[in-house]
Amino acid sequence: RSLRRLIVPRDQQFFAIDQAMATMRFAAGDATALDALPLEARVSALATASSALAARDELPPAIAALERALQLAEAGLPNGSPVARALAVAGNNMAAVLEGKTERDSTQTAAMLAAAEAGLKYWKLAGTWLEEERAEYRLARSQLQAGKARDAVASAQRCVAVCRRNGAPAFELFFGFAVLALAQRSAGDRAASDANRAEAMGQLERVTSEERQ
DSSP states (O other): OOOOOOOOOHHHHHHHHHHHHHHHHHHTTOTTTTTTSOHHHHHHHHHHHHHHHHHTTOHHHHHHHHHHHHHHHTTOOOTTOTHHHHHHHHHHHHHHHHHTOSSOOHHHHHHHHHHHHHHHHHHHHHSOHHHHHHHHHHHHHHHHHTTOHHHHHHHHHHHHHHHHHTTOOHHHHHHHHHHHHHHHHHTTOHHHHHHHHHHHHHHHHTSOHHHHO
């Protein structure tokens, strides 16, 4: 097959540069940097800035940026908007960062759950079954960190169900059954937890040596 070079119009190139520069200025503390951007670009910039701020452990502005992005997105994104992917990535990143904190206050815990839920919502729009399954896993982990064991069980069960519907490999099934076992144990269902732990270990036996690393 012949390969054709993708040519991006110059006005789109300049707009992409403008958006990237505005995002960097916003992440550096310029609260007005995104004001001139259209809605979709502003949402995308806020989501990107949120991830950058979270990576620098600047959590209050990171949380605020993601909350603002999600609020603006509620006004409605066009079908197929690439902004959905930016929101999915930002939600996943924020949830993972906040899960890793040994001490979270109530605001951060609420933000962790909202971020994980947003990651799932927007991966369903922007991703494949694989991203949806992993977003369910992320949500279950966040719910466990928040002490919401029964909610975590439901999310983990959906994670496993997505895997089964799509013939997922052992690598994905291992994590699904593992988080389900953890959630059930936290919820007090020891018998179900032990059964799904055994299922997880069975899947682990089928994981390739490279993936085991």
